[in-house]
Each structure stands twice: as structure tokens, then as C-alpha cells.
Amino acid sequence: MDTSRTVYLDHAATTPTDPRVVVAMAPYFTEEYGNPSSLYAAGRRAKRALDEARAGIARVLVCAPEELLFTASGTESDNMAVLGVARAYAGRGKHLVTTAIEHHAVLNPVEHLAKHEGFSATVLPVDEDGRVTPEQVVASLREDTVLVSVMYANNEIGTIQPIAAIARAIHQWKEAHGRKRADAPFLHTDACQATGFLDLDVQRLGVDLLTINGSKCYGPKGIGVLFKRRGVKLEPLVFGGGQEQRLRSGTENVAGAVGFAAALAIAAEEREAECTRLTELRDWFINEIQARVPKIVLNGHPTERLPNNINVSVLDIEGEAMLLYLDAHGIAAATGSACDSQTLDPSHVILAIGRPYEYAHASIRFTMGRQTTREDLAYVLDQLPPITERLRAISPVRLEMHAKKTIGSGASSETAKALLGQRPHWETKQ
Amino acid sequence: MHPTDKKLTSTQMQDAEIVNERTGEKWVYSEIVKDHFFHPRNLLLEDPQEGQFDAVGIVGSPACGDVMKIWIKVDPTTDRIADLKWQTFGCGSAIASTSMFSVMCTEDGGIQLTNALQIKPQHVMERLAGLPNRKIHCSVLADKAFRKAANEYFRASGQHQRVIVEHARVVDDRLNITDKDIEEAVLEGAQTLEDVQRKLKVGVGNPDAIPEIEQLIRFYHEKYYG
Incomplete structure (x- = not known):
């Protein structure tokens, strides 16, 4: 044959790494191998590279660099958003909303919370094209809802959800219920598949949390980002040295972060x-x-x-x-x-x-x-x-x-x- | 006859296997499987002629992802399989294992029905030089369809004592729950794994049985309510 x-x-499933990204990453393996937490020059240079990468990604997402947390994958970012918000706000309420076509990186942690941590979950059905409506989302909100997670674009059928409209509807609901922007419920979106194709401006989208990863947009594998709007609290999943604002411990993947930032910049431009x-x-x-x-x-x-x-x-x-x-x-x-x-x-x-x-x-x-x-x-x-x-x-x-x-x-x-x-x-x- | 239809020595089988050195698990299809997948033997590509076959057996369902249909022609004097043809809606593993099953039934001028009924999925797998673990499940249709065809032949030829009656089969070996139990649970209104678990405590005994139990639920649901 x-x-x-x-x-x-x-x-x-995954994209090849852009050769320009590989070039950007190259120095951070054998030359600039310092730990960003170290005080001496090599550590400071690594820290600077990490900061620049974070700032570069923040420019694409139109947010503050401090609102970005580096993780190891889209799956980890999704897990962190679902488990992290649910656990941090469990005192306020234990209801979650998601859709039937989410990635398992969202569905499985939701299921885990429902089975083992006393949460209840509303899984919204989609129409025959795979869409949910803002009306559906709002109708599912309850006094004890703490998180809504709706993916930006589906990985299997490619259907795009009206995220900005869903965000607006949730904000209106919050206003009508006397809640501030910084109060629950929050909106998370998994934007891994959307990267490179859709607008990732979190201000225009109006989301509180957003997941992206490197390996879907010609960046390296093993690096993800969770955007978390200032004021939204998270319970960490990984404990240790206190990196990433104590929310995600572990020595930072400097090369990965640099590569991801380079990949995102290229993707935004093209x-x-x-x-x-x-x-x-x-x-x-x-x-x-x-x-x-x-x-x-x-x-x-x-x-x-x-x-x-x-x-x-x-x-x-x-x-x-x-x-x-x-x-x-x-x-x-x-x-x-x-x-x-x-x-x-x-x-x-x-x-x-x-x-x-x-x-x-x-x-x-x-x-x-x-x-x-x-x-x-x-x-x-x-x-x-x-x-x-x-x-x-x-x-x-x-x-x-x-x-x-x-x-x-x-x-x-x-x-x-x-x-x-x-x-x-x-x-x-x- | 294709070269790979021959029975294999153990060294040849080892050569054909692709094994993960760390886990020992086979993870891709062997060359023999690929050969049978791309060049299936004994396929029936056109509708059968009147009298071309003595009996037909069909098992599986499109909803479960596998349907198998086998036609047989038996030489009544020798009880040998004179002809065996098949069609399948299934994955690579289902196609290759049925192709090999058909070769095993028709080789050496056709084997006797009694012997053919002894062929089990693991015998087919051996001849295929193995299948990846998670694909074994897909390769167990051929002998079931064949048994149905043989039963139809036995009934049509008045050999009622030879009809093979199927018994309930244990799905969860730790709690001794059978497919019959699941069938009954579905008939009593269970629709999901959780429903069945509540009724039978099934899956608590052996978590490995869950995928199969879910397929059984789907199967019986389709059978009675589809």
C-alpha cells in the first residue's frame, strides 16, 4: 500500500512544535538552567525569563501577569479550576454546572466532587449541533452554585460555545442576586482547542478562569496555563515549595513557559x-x-x-x-x-x-x-x-x-x- | 493459501509479537493480524444464492460496535464444513479474528463440525500471534455466530441432540454475577450502571468487570426497549 x-x-490531539518555538526554548536546557527561585544570577535570569513568558501570555489574554498560573497541562489547569474553586468556596455552596460535551479533564473532577465531596452537579444537555445557550446556563444557577464550566470549543466536533454571552448572562444573574463580580458563581472555560482560532481576550470573554495549553498551539507538551481573575480563590492541588503564588508548587518549567509564550505570540499573529x-x-x-x-x-x-x-x-x-x-x-x-x-x-x-x-x-x-x-x-x-x-x-x-x-x-x-x-x-x- | 495461514511455531509467534518490554503488554497489531485485516479470507461480498448455504448465524449489535454474520455449508456425509463465509461490522481485531476463524474451519478440506465447535477465541488469538489486551474483547464474535449457524443447521437437519444450549455466564467473578442477572435488572427497569449496581451490587466485587457490564446493560436495553 x-x-x-x-x-x-x-x-x-496535538500539534508539532513550531521550529521558532524550539529555537526560543533551546537556551533554557543547557545554558540557562537555573532555578527561578534561586537568589544568585543564574536563578535571577531564569526568573526573568519566566516573568517575560508570563507577561507575553498576559498580553495575548489581555490580563495581568499575576493572573496566570503555569501548570503542566490543560488537564491540570482544568482540574485546578474545578477542584480548586469548588473546594475554596465549599463554605458558600456546593453546586456545580457544566455541559455534557466537556472534556474528561472537566467532567471527571466534577464527578469526583459529586461522588466524594458532597457536591451536586448539573450537566447541561446540548442541542443537536452541540451548543448550550446562555438561558440554559442561567436557568441552572442556584443560590449555592459556585462554578460554571463550559468549554470554548469542543475537541471532538469543533462546536464553539457562546462564552461571552454566557458570561454576560451570569453577570446579570449575579447583579440581580446582589452579588459582586468577585462573588461566586464563577465561569471557567477550557480554551485548549480554541487557541490559535478564537479570541482569547478574557476581558471581552468575561470569564473568571480560562485553561490553555502548549501542545495544541504548536508549543511544547508538558506546559499549561490557568488564567484566574484577581480575587477568585483557589485551593491548591499540589503542595510544596510555594511556587506560583503558593497555588502550584514545583520548580517552574522555564523552557516550557518560554516556548508556550513564543507559540502563543505566533498563533495570535497568524x-x-x-x-x-x-x-x-x-x-x-x-x-x-x-x-x-x-x-x-x-x-x-x-x-x-x-x-x-x-x-x-x-x-x-x-x-x-x-x-x-x-x-x-x-x-x-x-x-x-x-x-x-x-x-x-x-x-x-x-x-x-x-x-x-x-x-x-x-x-x-x-x-x-x-x-x-x-x-x-x-x-x-x-x-x-x-x-x-x-x-x-x-x-x-x-x-x-x-x-x-x-x-x-x-x-x-x-x-x-x-x-x-x-x-x-x-x-x-x- | 496465504503464507500466514499456516500454523506457527512458538519462535515464529514470538517474532510476530510486539511487546512492551516494561509491561509485557502487546500494544499493536501483529503482522498476521494486519494481513488478515487488510486481506480478509472467506468474505461474503455478494448476497448468497438460494441453496448456497445450509445455515446462517448473526450476533452482536451495531450499537455495541460489533455485528457478526456467518454462513455455513456442511457436507452431510462427512459432517465437514464444505464452505464458510462471513461479514462483520467491527474493528480491525474483529475482522482479523473472524478471518482467521474462517481459515481454521475450512483448512485441510474443511474440519468436522464437532471440532469446529471446539474452537475458542483464545485458539484464534494464538494463530493470530496475539492481540493487544484491550482488543481481546472485540475478537469473541466469530465462534458465537458460528455456534448459532451450527445450531440452525442441527435443527434444520433434525439433529436436535446436537444443539448447544447456552448457559448463564459469570461476569463478575468475585460476586458471581451473571449476564442473566444483568438482563433481569434491565427488565426490572435499571437503565444505568448505577441502577444495576444498586440492584445487584455488581462491579463492587470486581471493578474490571464494569466496562463489560455497561455493554451488557446497553445490549439488553436495546433488546427490550430499543
């Missing part, structure tokens, strides 16, 4: 042009794939979606099988199929937008990046129809389009009938 060409279309370029490619690809392959369903909002995100269900095909064939042709993509997950659960996001399980198993995500060209996509579009045809020939399943949400209703009546009255297929793992 043709493996001469490689097309990487999994930028939502954002507009890149968005225009990728939106055009995205819409062209979605139209082409629907024209060339029968029984394709687009997952996510048609326009309110990240410029680089394409997520489709290729009916009657199991996603992992599709990925293996694409991989054999040098194409890297992702799937929401259970067979590609550790837990054997299909994508909670595809299910949350009301698609049947069969659609989740059949979902394929292509996420473009800076290196993606029209030629790359044309190559993928040439490979997809024969692969789909082959896998459909192998498959005994014939789904009907536009199946309703009911579990299993996507199966054709013939298959459904054949399956009735039988026992499950998985048996003893001897």
Missing part, C-alpha cells in the same frame, strides 16, 4: 489568516466528502465550529477499521468509536448531540493544521471512497440515515429483527 505520503490530520484559509478548506472538504461518499453525517455545528475541525459519521463502518485503512495510506485521523478508547465507551460527545451509538462508532475526526494543504485533503478525498466501499462490503449492517436518538433504532429493521431474542456476543475471556 501507498505509505509514501503522510498526511497528519489529528491536530486536535490567527486571522489561518482561520480564513482553514475555514475555506474545511467547508470544501465537508462538501466534497458528502458528494463523493454516500451516507455521511456531519457531526457538530455547520458554521459555529473551529476552522480546522471536520467530524463525520461514515455509516455502516466501524471507526477503528477506517483508521487502520487510513493509516495504511499514511493518513492520521481520530475516531469516537469505543474500539479506539481504553474504556470501551463510544464518544460521549457524539452521543450527547443525540446521535445513536452506531453513529459514534462510525465517527471520524480530521483536524487540520498549519501544514495542511489542499493537496493533502484532495489525497484523503481520493482514498476515502474506495476504503469506505470496501469496509461497507465487509459489513452486514445497513443503517438508515437520520436515525432517531433511541438506542439501536439506527439499525435497519431487518438487522434489528435478526438480533432480537439473542444473547450477547461477548463471552468468557478465557
